[in-house]
Amino acid sequence: MMAPLLILSLVLFTHLTGYLCKVTTVGDLAVLEGGSVEIPCHYEPQYASYVKYWCQGRDRGLCTSLARSDAPGRPTAEDKVVLFDDPVQQVFTVTMTNMQEADSGWYWCGVEVGGFWSADDAVSLYINVLHGLSVVNRKVRGEEGTSLTVQCLYSQRLRQNEKKWCRSGDWSSCLVTNSDGLNEDQALEIRDDHTKAFNVTFRRLVSTDTGWYWCASGQQQVAVYIQVTQQVAVHITLPATTGPGVIVTSSPEDNQSVHLPPRQIANGAENQRPLWEYSLMACGVLFIVQLLILLPWKIMDRYMKLKKRRTEEELEDRLSDPPFGDDWQNTSIIILKDPSQKMLGF
Ligand SMILES: *[C@@H]1O[C@H](CO)[C@@H](O)[C@H](O)[C@H]1NC(C)=O
Ligand SMILES: *[C@@H]1O[C@H](CO)[C@@H](O)[C@H](O)[C@H]1NC(C)=O
Secondary structure (H helix, E strand, O other): OHHHHHHHHHHHHHHHHHHOOOOEEHHHHOEEEEOOEEEEEOOHHHHOOOEEEEEOOHHHHHOOEEEEEOOOOOOOOOOEEEEEEEOOOOEEEEEOOOHHHOOOEEEEEEEEHHHHHHHOOOEEEEEEEOOOEEOOOOOOEEEEOEEEEEEEEEEEEHHHOOEEEEEEOOEEEEEEOOOOOOEEOOEEEEEEEEOOOEEEEEOOOOHHOEEEEEEEEOOOOEEEEEEOOEEEEEEEHHHHHHHHHHHHHOOOOOOOOEOOOOOOOHHHHHOOHHHHHHHHHHHOOOOOOOOHHHHHHHHHHHHHHHHHHHHHHHHHHHHHOOOOOOOHHHHHHHHHHHHHHHHHHO
16 A cells, blocks of 8 residues: 555656746737737756747647747748747747637647656646737827827738727717728828738827727727827926826736736636645545555455355354254354354444
8 A cells, every 4th residue: 555655646746846837938818810929938947958849738748739949940931830949048939920719728838858757847828819909008198289199909800891990989080991991081090001900190189189089890999098298298397297197108008919817818717727636636546546455355355254154144053953952052152143243343
């Protein structure tokens, strides 16, 4: 019983150490369909010469390899996934282009440690490929009298759709692209590159431009807040510009690849593998091992007892036969019943 237990805990321990973060990466990512992502995977210096890989799948052991650092040949422009290892910086970067909604899922940055006793060092992240619109900056500030450009990004499916720029609360205010992907009025210009983005340019900001707007296309829309600051005020009251307005424009959320907190992604929580799951698995294995050892022994025991009882009964029957005297019979029964009573108590 001791030996299997020892081996089991040893295997368990070496596999668990694989989770002690010797490889790290960014948090979960969201990317617009048709767009690309670049993921840095950092590793400890001792892994500099090891093989690095990038694979897809919920389970580390069963994931599908997409790129390896030891793959022969140079990456070409057609490659959807490119892995570049930089042992000096101790980081390998994975670039995935033309992401499709079906590409949503779990991915692993892995270092091939190999061997039976040790698992590879790997870390997972969830990549969510979304259909819709986003903006480079959700809140933009501009100075009165200057021009301002807002860039709205869209997913692949919206390439041929018309694009709109509307003042929130007033759908009649929308400026819509024509078949060339362009349009303009006195104050605004809208220009679509028909690939992944359209720009809206305010020629000359006026203070009444301050407010909420929509980038819209098809059924999708995204809100943008524009704040127009007074030209004079900006230069004279410099300390005032360190207020919330400034912080907002440089917010890390204003980014092309929107970093979502893990909890926000559907079924993200259940896909995390907590440590207790492994202890539970170990307990399960131990239970089965115990069962396998104890079951045959129990059955054997039962069988032996039955056999014993049957011989006793036979003996008893024979003893109760008339040829034997009463005194002798009583004494023998006491002796013989003793072991069977002990058995029942077991
Ligand atoms: C939109 O603006 C960005 C930078 O502001 C520029 O790189 C891009 O070419 C513009 N796109 C169009 C379609 O004008
Ligand atoms: C987006 O993120 C990258 C890296 O995290 C950063 O270099 C870049 O400045 C960010 N862009 C914006 C608009 O915040």
